[in-house]
Amino acid sequence: MPASLHARIRGAGPTGALAALALAQAGWRVSLHDPLAPEALQARERAYAFTHSSRELLQRLGLWAELRPSLVPFRRLHLRDVAAECDVRFEPADLGQAEAVGWIGSHRPLMALLLRRLGQHPAVRLELGGKAPAACANHGDDANDADLLVAADGPESPTRQALGIGQWSHPYRQACLTVQVEMRGCADDEAWELLRPEGPFAVLPLGERRFQLVWSAPAARCRQLEALDAPAFLDRLAGALPDRLQPDALLTPPRAFPVALQLARRLHRGRTVLVGESAHRCHPVGGQGLNLCWRDVAVLQRLAERATRGTLSPRRIGAAYGRRRWPDLLLTLLTTDLLVRIFSNRHRWMLPLRQLALACLARIDGSRALALRAMTQGPCRLHQPLAAWGDGDQQLSPAPALSGHGALSAPSARPE
């Protein structure tokens, strides 16, 4: 009986952890290493906006039903160009039969679920909170025991650097400030994307009048805002929000971080593939970041399933992965960059064009549906209908049963 395929994953952030589950469910043995211990991996004060592409993957992996109670759906998304004074409202009807436009989820319950499922999976070995084991210490291709090395080690990716893969990088003048607040005047199922001249500003519902704010502005202004005491910060915040949104209290301290457009020049070398922010990073406008990372995982999983079935050589996974990921990555990064360039200003000659574009979006149902589909499924899947959206999971075609790390009871042919 052929041995099962083995993947080593470096980095157990949301991308690496999900990739580990995805590969294990595709019938692979997986070793997942991160220098952070489980508690530190869960400790970030962040909330993510999940799109339908992420919901589909979570359903395929059997995670959605358990995660769903901790997510807050938003059923209205207000897009407002503040300088051009135009509004567009997106609703689930724009997507056909959808429960919500998207969902907001906090980092901790997400990571708690991923780590729990990883701990329960017999094909997964967790190496968390310590030095890299010997086979991982070299970041090149010499981890001889692995058929596939997956670098999910974040934007500074030591693996990418050790492999000598360069990247295109454009740091924005804008930085991004995240904070959670209690607020009146906004329904618990409403989200906002305010396109302000100083940068985009997202208001994301967390339930019970709590909201996560993602406030982009020139870096110096973000640092000033971060240093303010709570009453002064709330005062500035009220000035930046539409009149009907009334912030009452700060729930977390504001934190500023730099934003950049980054794209690795290659997505693989030899047996190593780059996934998530080790490969790409974009401006937070439109909440694309983590969803784009997870679309890497979705593609990798399909290729891993083919390798398990014996219809793709594991040696060819890297090249096949790169070919499939470039279009989505390029289009998404280009779109987010254009949104920032076009809307973060008050150029007089731009305002009429912006008004025209948003008026078309507001009045033409088809254009709104197209824009929302591009945002929620990715720009390369516009032609595909939204997959079923029920609250349950759609289990994958069963992966070969594993009786322990390294033991595979169902045959999986390994191609020559």
Ligand SMILES: Cc1cc2nc3c(=O)[nH]c(=O)nc-3n(C[C@H](O)[C@H](O)[C@H](O)COP(=O)(O)OP(=O)(O)OC[C@H]3O[C@@H](n4cnc5c(N)ncnc54)[C@H](O)[C@@H]3O)c2cc1C
């Ligand atoms: C300050 C900040 C705030 C943010 N806030 C938001 C937000 O509010 N909403 C949102 O949607 N997105 C937010 N983002 C972006 C979001 O966090 C990323 O999109 C997401 O974390 C990407 O996941 P990842 O798993 O690819 O990378 P990461 O989350 O960066 O995970 C990389 C992992 O690799 C590990 N690692 C590093 N070196 C090694 C090594 N040598 N070997 C093994 N493992 C290694 C790290 O410990 C880490 O666990 C924020 C980002 C930052 C920096």
